[in-house]
Amino acid sequence: xxxxxxxxxxxxxxxxxxxxxxxxxxxxxxxxxxxxxxxxxxxxxxxxxxxxxxxxxxxxxxxxxxxxxxxxxxxxxxxxxxxxxxxxxxxxxxxxxxxxxxxxxxxxxxxxxxxxxxxxxxxxxxxxxxxxxxxxxxxxxxxxxxxxxxxxxxxxxxxxxxxxxxxxxxxxxxxxxxxxxxxxxxxxxxxxxxxxxxxxxxxxxxxxxxxxxxxxxxxxxxxxxxxxxxxxxxxxxxxxxxxxxxxxxxxxxxxxxxxxxxxxxxxxxxxxxxxxxxxxxxxxxxxxxxxxxxxxxxxxxxxxxxxxxxxxxxxxxxxxxxxxxxxxxxxxxxxxxxxxxxxxx
Amino acid sequence: xxxxxxxxxxxxxxxxxxxxxxxxxxxxxxxxxxxxxxxxxxxxxxxxxxxxxxxxxxxxxxxxxxxxxxxxxxxxxxxxxxxxxxxxxxxxxxxxxxxxxxxxxxxxxxxxxxxxxxxxxxxxxxxxxxxxxxxxxxxxxxxxxxxxxxxxxxxxxxxxxxxxxxxxxxxxxxxxxxxxxxxxxxxxxxxxxxxxxxxxxxxxxxxxxxxxxxxxxxxxxxxxxxxxxxxxxxxxxxxxxxxxxxxxxxxxxxxxxxxxxxxxxxxxxxxxxxxxxxxxxxxxx
Amino acid sequence: xxxxxxxxxxxxxxxxxxxxxxxxxxxxxxxxxxxxxxxxxxxxxxxxxxxxxxxxxxxxxxxxxxxxxxxxxxxxxxxxxxxxxxxxxxxxxxxxxxxxxxxxxxxxxxxxxxxxxxxxxxxxxxxxxxxxxxxxxxxxxxxxxxxxxxxxxxxxxxxxxxxxxxxxxxxxxxxxxxxxxxxxxxxxxxxxxxxxxxxxxxxxxxxxxxxxxxxxxxxxxxxxxxxxxxxxxxxxxxxxxxxxxxxxxxxxxxxxxxxxxxxxxxxxxxxxxxxxxxxxxxxxxxxxxxxxxxx
Numbered sequence: 001x002x003x004x005x006x007x008x009x010x011x012x013x014x015x016x017x018x019x020x021x022x023x024x025x026x027x028x029x030x031x032x033x034x035x036x037x038x039x040x041x042x043x044x045x046x047x048x049x050x051x052x053x054x055x056x057x058x059x060x061x062x063x064x065x066x067x068x069x070x071x072x073x074x075x076x077x078x079x080x081x082x083x084x085x086x087x088x089x090x091x092x093x094x095x096x097x098x099x100x101x102x103x104x105x106x107x108x109x110x111x112x113x114x115x116x117x118x119x120x121x122x123x124x125x126x127x128x129x130x131x132x133x134x135x136x137x138x139x140x141x142x143x144x145x146x147x148x149x150x151x152x153x154x155x156x157x158x159x160x161x162x163x164x165x166x167x168x169x170x171x172x173x174x175x176x177x178x179x180x181x182x183x184x185x186x187x188x189x190x191x192x193x194x195x196x197x198x199x200x201x202x203x204x205x206x207x208x209x210x211x212x213x214x215x216x217x218x219x220x221x222x223x224x225x226x227x228x229x230x231x232x233x234x235x236x237x238x239x240x241x242x243x244x245x246x247x248x249x250x251x252x253x254x255x256x257x258x259x260x261x262x263x264x265x266x267x268x269x270x271x272x273x274x275x276x277x278x279x280x281x282x283x284x285x286x287x288x289x290x291x292x293x294x295x296x297x298x299x300x301x302x303x304x305x306x307x308x309x310x311x312x313x314x315x316x317x318x319x320x321x322x323x324x325x326x327x328x329x330x331x332x333x334x335x336x337x338x339x340x341x342x343x344x345x
Numbered sequence: 346x347x348x349x350x351x352x353x354x355x356x357x358x359x360x361x362x363x364x365x366x367x368x369x370x371x372x373x374x375x376x377x378x379x380x381x382x383x384x385x386x387x388x389x390x391x392x393x394x395x396x397x398x399x400x401x402x403x404x405x406x407x408x409x410x411x412x413x414x415x416x417x418x419x420x421x422x423x424x425x426x427x428x429x430x431x432x433x434x435x436x437x438x439x440x441x442x443x444x445x446x447x448x449x450x451x452x453x454x455x456x457x458x459x460x461x462x463x464x465x466x467x468x469x470x471x472x473x474x475x476x477x478x479x480x481x482x483x484x485x486x487x488x489x490x491x492x493x494x495x496x497x498x499x500x501x502x503x504x505x506x507x508x509x510x511x512x513x514x515x516x517x518x519x520x521x522x523x524x525x526x527x528x529x530x531x532x533x534x535x536x537x538x539x540x541x542x543x544x545x546x547x548x549x550x551x552x553x554x555x556x557x558x559x560x561x562x563x564x565x566x567x568x569x570x571x572x573x574x575x576x577x578x579x580x581x582x583x584x585x586x587x588x589x590x591x592x593x594x595x596x597x598x599x600x601x602x603x604x605x606x607x608x609x610x611x612x613x614x615x616x617x618x619x620x621x622x623x624x625x626x627x628x629x630x
Numbered sequence: 631x632x633x634x635x636x637x638x639x640x641x642x643x644x645x646x647x648x649x650x651x652x653x654x655x656x657x658x659x660x661x662x663x664x665x666x667x668x669x670x671x672x673x674x675x676x677x678x679x680x681x682x683x684x685x686x687x688x689x690x691x692x693x694x695x696x697x698x699x700x701x702x703x704x705x706x707x708x709x710x711x712x713x714x715x716x717x718x719x720x721x722x723x724x725x726x727x728x729x730x731x732x733x734x735x736x737x738x739x740x741x742x743x744x745x746x747x748x749x750x751x752x753x754x755x756x757x758x759x760x761x762x763x764x765x766x767x768x769x770x771x772x773x774x775x776x777x778x779x780x781x782x783x784x785x786x787x788x789x790x791x792x793x794x795x796x797x798x799x800x801x802x803x804x805x806x807x808x809x810x811x812x813x814x815x816x817x818x819x820x821x822x823x824x825x826x827x828x829x830x831x832x833x834x835x836x837x838x839x840x841x842x843x844x845x846x847x848x849x850x851x852x853x854x855x856x857x858x859x860x861x862x863x864x865x866x867x868x869x870x871x872x873x874x875x876x877x878x879x880x881x882x883x884x885x886x887x888x889x890x891x892x893x894x895x896x897x898x899x900x901x902x903x904x905x906x907x908x909x910x911x912x913x914x915x916x917x918x919x920x921x922x923x924x925x
Contacts, residue, residue, distance in 0.1 A: 050528075051524050051528070051651075070527075071524075071527045071528055072527055072528075072531065072532060076528055077528070082521060084519060084521035084522045084524065085525075086522065086525075086526075086540055087544060087626050088543045097529055097531070097539075101526075101530055101532070102530060133626055133627070134626075135625070135626055149525075150529075152529075153530060355736075356735055356736055357734060358734040358735070360732070360733055360813070361817060362732050362813055362817065362820070362829075363826035364728060365732075365735075367725070368725040368726070369729040369735075371721070371722065371725035372722065372726040375722045375725075375726075376726075376741075376745065379793055379794055379797060380744065380747055380748065380794065380797060382763070383759035383762075383763050383794065384747070384751075384759055386762050386763045387755070387758065387762055432668070433665050433668065433669070435661065440662055442662055444666075446909070448665070448666070448669050450905050450908070451669060451673050452673070453905055454673050454677065454901065454905060456851070457848075457851045457901035457904040458676075458677070458897070458898060458901040459854070459855025459856070459875045459897045460753075460855065460857050460858070460875075461855075461857040461875040461876075461878045461879055462680060462855070462878060462901075463676060465890055465891070465894060466680050466683075469679055469683055470679055475679075476679065477671070497672075501673075504672065520651065523651045524651055533651075533654070558749075562752025562753060563753075563858075564753050564857065564861075565861075565875065569882065581752075582753070585752075585754050585755070585758060586754055589761060589862065594761075598758070598762065601754075604752060605755065609750070
C-alpha cells in the first residue's frame with residue numbers, strides 16, 4: 001500500500017524532532033530512512049506506525065487518512081530493534097499472536113492461523129523451530145521470527161527499526177541479502193531505518209537521507225551517491241573533501257590561484273567545493289591544478305589512499321590513486337577534481 | 346602424559362584474593378553452631394520418637410486441624426496477596442501520582458513492624474467494636490476471632506513479599522514488547538492479560554511461595570486476632586507453644602517436624618519450577 | 631496537579647497514542663484508587679490505630695504506661711539483645727558474603743540455601759529448637775544446670791533465638807551486591823601491593839557500606855521486634871526476660887490496652903524510622919543496593 005506523509009511535524013516537549021516532513025512511499029517499494037542519530041528517522045517510522053502521534057500534519061495509507069487511527073487499527077507490521085519477542089511464547093505462538101488477538105469476526109479459524117504461521121516460519125527459514133522459545137534462538141533467528149510475526153497480520157506497510165543493528169557483521173550481511181529476497185517475493189511496502197549507509201545503499205530501492213529533523217534528499221542509491229544535493233548528504237554518504245574556493249569569471253580559485261576547473265554559469269563569489277577522493281585526475285605538471293605535499297600514504301586493498309596538505313589551505317585532503325603510484329610522504333602531487341559540486345552557505 | 350590425566354577435582358577455583366579460608370571458616374562455624382546443630386536436634390528428637398509414636402502425634406485430630414488451618418489460611422492469604430501485590434506493583438511502577446513514594450515505602454511496613462504490634466493493631470481494628478469491625482458487624486461479617494481474621498493478618502505480613510518480587514521484574518519490562526503487541530493489533534487489555542502478566546508468572550509464583558511460607562509459620566500477628574479456638578481457629582505454631590507449655594515435648598516436636606517437612610517440600614517444588622522456567626524462557630527470579 | 635498526577639511514567643504522548651501502550655484514564659484512576667484503598671485499609675490503619683489507642687486516654691496515661699519499671703526493663707533487654715545479636719550477624723554476614731561472592735567453590739549454591747534456611751522456618755520452631763537443645767529433657771540440659779549455667783528462660787536463650795531468626799539478613803543484602811561488583815577492584819588493589827585486610831578496608835568496604843547499613847537496619851528491626859522465637863525461649867519472667875514485644879503481649883492479655891499500645895508505639899516508631907532510613911538509602915544509593923532489592 002502507498003503511504004503518504006504530509007507536512008508532519010513532531011515536537012517532544014519543546015524539542016522539535018521533525019520539522020514539516022513530507023514523503024511519498026510507493027506501493028511495494030523498499031525504502032530506507034538513513035541518517036545519524038537524532039536525525040528523526042526513528043521518530044518518522046514510529047509516526048507512520050502510530051506509536052507516536054504527530055504534533056501537526058497528516059499521514060495517508062492509500063487514500064484513507066490514517067492519522068486519527070490508533071496503532072491497533074492501522075494494521076502495520078513493525079520489527080523492533082531488539083525484536084521485542086514475547087519470551088513466554090514459542091516461535092509459532094509469537095508469529096500467530098497478531099491473528100489470535102483479532103476480534104472473533106475477523107479472526108481466521110485456529111487451523112488457518114496455524115497454517116499461516118507455519119508457512120511464514122517456513123518462509124523465514126526456521127522450519128522445525130516452531131516449538132522453541134526466544135531464549136533458545138540466536139540473534140539472527142530472533143530477527144527472523146520478529147519479521148515473520150510482523151508479516152503474519154498481512155500489514156499495509158512493513159516498518160523495520162534498525163533491523164540489523166544488534167547483529168554481528170557476518171550475520172548482518174547474510175540477513176541483508178535475505179531481507180531483499182523476502183521483499184521481492186512478498187512485495188510488502190517496506191520502510192526501514194538505518195544509520196549504516198552501506199546497508200541503505202545496498203538494500204533499498206530508494207533512500208531518504210535525514211538530518212536534524214528534515215529530509216535532505218530522496219533518491220535511488222545511485223542518485224544519492226552520484227548527485228548529492230546538499231553538503232550534508234555529500235559529507236554523510238561516502239568519503240568527500242571540501243575546500244573553500246572562489247568563483248571568478250567561470251573559473252574556480254583557491255586563494256590566489258586558479259585550480260584549472262571551469263564552472264560556467266556559477267555566480268561569482270565564495271563557495272565550498274565538494275569532491276570525492278576517487279573523482280580526480282592525476283596531473284604531471286601544474287598549470288592550474290590542486291597540488292599538495294603527501295603527509296600519509298596508505299595502501300588499502302587495490303588503491304592507495306593519500307592524504308595531502310594543500311598549500312594555502314588548512315584543510316586536509318584525501319585522494320585515492322592507483323596502487324602503483326608511488327606517493328611517498330614529502331613528495332608533491334598535482335591533481336584536479338573531475339566530478340565535483342559547489343555549495344554556498 | 347600430563348595432558349591425558351583426568352582433571353583433578355578441585356574444591357575451589359584458584360584466585361588471588363585472600364581470606365577464603367577465614368571467611369568460609371567463620372561462615373561454616375557460625376552456620377553449624379546457630380542453625381545446623383539446633384535444627385538437627387529437632388530432627389534427632391523427632392526420629393527418637395519412633396515412627397508409630399510420631400505418626401500418632403502427627404495425625405492427632407487437633408494437630409491435623411491446626412495444620413489444615415495454618416496451610417489453608419496461608420494459601421488463601423497468599424492468593425489474595427498475588428492479586429493485591431501485582432496490582433500495587435503495577436500502580437507503583439507504571440503511574441506517577443501524588444504520594445507514590447510514600448506508598449512505596451509503606452509496602453515494607455510489615456517487614457519492619459514487629460508482628461506482635463501488627464497483631465494487636467489488626468485485632469483492635471477488626472474487633473466487633475473496632476473502627477472496621479463495627480462497620481462489618483451489622484452486615485453479619487465477623488473477622489476478628491475467626492479464620493477470616495487469620496487470613497487478614499497473613500495478608501498483612503505477606504504483602505511485601507509479592508510486591509517486592511514482582512516490582513523489579515515489572516520495571517524491567519521492555520516498552521518495545523508492549524508496542525509490539527499493539528502493532529499486531531492487540532487491545533490494551535489483550536496486551537496486559539496475554540503478554541505482560543504471563544511474562545510475570547515466574548516472579549508472581551516466587552512471591553506467592555514466599556508469602557505462603559511466611560504465612561504458614563506466622564505466629565505473632567495471628568494469635569491475637571485468631572481467637573485460638575481449638576479445631577476452628579488454632580494455628581499450628583500456636584499448638585506447638587501450647588504443647589510446650591504442657592511440657593508435652595514429643596507432640597511439639599512432631600508438629601514442628603511435619604511443618605518443616607511440608608515447608609521444605611514446597612520450597613523444593615518452587616525451586617524446581619524456577620529452574621525449569623529459567624531453562625525454558627531464559628528468565629526467572 | 632490533577633492531570634499531572636495521572637500521567638503515565640513515560641509521559642509526553644497524546645491520549646490517542648497513549649491508549650495503545652497504556653490504560654485508559656478511567657482504568658488508571660480505578661487502579662490507583664483501589665491500591666490506595668487497599669494500602670489504607672491494610673497498612674495505614676493498623677499503624678494509625680497503634681498511636682490512637684495509646685493516646686486514647688490522654689498523654690498523661692501514655693507517659694505513665696511508659697514509665698512503668700517493667701516496661702523499662704523490657705526496653706533495656708531489647709536493646710541489649712539487639713546489641714549482641716546484630717554485630718554477631720554483621721561479622722557473619724560479611725564473612726559469608728566474602729566467601730560466596732568473591733570465590734567459586736563446590737557447594738556454593740547449597741551453602742546459600744542453608745543461609746536462607748531461617749527464613750523458611752516458623753519463628754516458633756526457631757525457638758523450639760533451642761528448647762529441645764537446652765531444656766531439662768535434653769542432652770545438654772542436665773550438664774548445664776549442674777554447672778549453674780542458665781540458657782533457657784534467660785538472656786542467653788533470647789540472644790540465641792534472635793541470632794537464629796536474624797541470621798540471613800546481612801548476608802542476604804551483601805551477597806548479590808558483592809557478586810555484582812565482581813573481583814576486579816580487589817585484584818587491582820592487591821596488584822598495587824595492598825594486603826588482604828587493607829584491600830578489604832580501603833576497597834571493598836567503601837563499595838558495600840550503604841548496602842551493609844541497609845542490611846544492618848533490617849537485621850536490627852527484626853532483632854528488636856522478634857516475637858515468636860523469643861516468646862518460646864524467654865519464659866516470660868516479668869522485669870527479667872521480657873523483651874518489648876513480649877511486654878506488649880502481656881499487657882494486652884491483661885486488658886491493659888493503653889499500656890500495650892504505649893509500648894507498641896515505641897516499636898512502631900522504630901519501624902517508621904527503619905522505613906524512612908531505608909527509603910532514603912534506596913533513594914540516594916539506589917545503584918549500590920539495587921542488587922539486593924528483593925528480599
